[in-house]
Each structure stands twice: as structure tokens, then as C-alpha cells.
Amino acid sequence: MIEINALTKSFGDKKALNKLSLTIPSASIFGLLGPNGAGKTTLMSILNGLLTADSGEVFIAGLPLTNNLKLVREKCSLIPQSLAFYEQLTVKENLLFFAGIQQIKGKALLQNLAYAVATNRLEAMMDQKAATLSGGQKRRLNIAIGLLNNPDVLFFDEPTVGIDPESRNQILDSIKAYKADNKTVVYTSHYMPEIEKICDQVAIINAGQIIKQGSLSSMLHDQQSQQVIIELYAHISTCLPSLVSQLDKVKLIDDCTLLLSEGTGPLIGHILALLEQQQIKVKQLRFGASSLESLFINLTSKEGEDV
């Protein structure tokens, strides 16, 4: 289990984390969601000992992070979004090099290497130069390198950005396999359907604080009776520019979809009347936050960005 209490980190005047508290259960796949600049990377960097917090505490498997940095680094692995290996070395040479600099040897090396290669399906390309791999294969090599220390906790920073669907599915399958092997996975992504597919628990971070945390089903259920989603056949920005500037409690999910938040009773009638006036046809009207995306937009939209 990872226990985070009142973590604060500033860069100059900018508070990247503001007394953030969070509990991440063991052997779960935990989704960390937040808009750009919310503090996700800062949090992951602190949890991995790459940055030091100004105040607050972190316990990983009961150990305080500050006094046990070396041990915690052995138990955790951060898989960055950027590729961090040598293009001119083969897959095997890269894996052996990164195992070597962590001084992983003997039986541990054989076991960890086999696990990293098998879960990332790299067997067929061990003698291939990294430069010749596809984007998805490179991403899998990146992950395999992160597994060489056989970590208990894996932090993934958007591992599936810009890769083909086959590699995306392989990566998602491997993440489920890590959980089945009792590893804890902390996962950030902007791609909500992916989070919905694999995560047990989700926390939404905004402006350096956790604004919502829970199981995915409970979070969506909480919102069920309070939200209405209206999908249109037309583009809102072109056909109804006045509507979007007039109304509170209305947000855009995309240019054809409106999300009406809490307390929307009379508002629905008002909007439907406006749409009728403009002869805009409604494609679908749904009750409840049917997706994590609508919940996320609703929770993280800032004043001034609301429509």
C-alpha cells in the first residue's frame, strides 16, 4: 500500500502539489487522472525519489520514503513516456546493460529477464537493433527495462500514447498480468476508455489536490442521477454560440455533446426549447455520467473554461 499524507511541492511561486493526500491499495491498478499541469508528474517523481517534497509524508509498504530511498527504489519502477534505451544496441543488449547498471545478477537476472521479456512479448526480437523496432515494440522494450528489478510497484506515465492498437492491447494485457502477479500499478493516461478498461480505482487530481477518489463504478454511480448528456446532430460552436456563453452548469464534452451538471431540472427544458428554436435535432439524451470522461470534464473544468 502507498500512503501519501499532505504532500506539498512548490516550484517558485507555483504550488504543484497542495497538501495532497491519497491511499493506493496494493495489488491494484490505480488510475491517476488530471488535466495538464495538475501535478501528476510531480507526484510520480516524488514517489520515485526523483524529487523531494517540501512537506508531507509518503509511506510505501509501510516504509517512510525519506529514510528508505534506496530500498523504495528497489521496490518501485517508473516507466517514463519517453523512450530511455540505446537505439544502436539490440533488445537483448539493452536489457543486459540496464540490468548490469542496477547490479542485477545470477538467478535474479535470469528470472527477471525472462519475466520482462515474456510479459512484453519480446522473444522474437531479442537480436534486433532497438532502432529497427516499431513504435509499439519500442514502448514494450521501455516497459521491459522497468521490470528488470522485479518491482512491487510500477508507475506508468501514459504508456500507450501514439502506438498501434495491437501494441496498445498487448501493453494493457501485460498490465493486467502484473496485477495478477500481486504488483501494484499506478497508471496515468489521458485516454479515458483505457482507464475504464483496466483500472480498479481512480483518483482525479486538479491543481495539486485530489478532488475525487474511489472505485470506478462508485464514482460513476455517484453522478448517475445528477447529470444529463445531450448529443446533437450539429456542431454547437457554429450553430449555438450564444447558448454556450449564456448558461451555467453546462459543459462541452465535444462539439456535438453537452453535459448538464447537478441541479439541471429546469435547465433541460430551457436548452431543449433553444435547440428547437434553432431547429437543431437531438441525437440522444442520456441521464447519468455514462463515462469517466464526462465525470472528469465536469470535475476539472475551471471557472472561465465552463461553457
Ligand SMILES: Nc1ncnc2c1ncn2[C@@H]1O[C@H](COP(=O)(O)OP(=O)(O)OP(=O)(O)O)[C@@H](O)[C@H]1O
Ligand atoms: N521543474 C519545474 N519548474 C517549474 N514549474 C514546474 C516544474 N515542474 C512542474 N512545474 C509546474 O508544476 C505544475 C504541475 O506540473 P506537472 O508536470 O506535475 O503536471 P502534470 O499533471 O504532470 O501535467 P501534464 O499532464 O501536462 O504532464 C505545473 O504548473 C507545472 O508548470
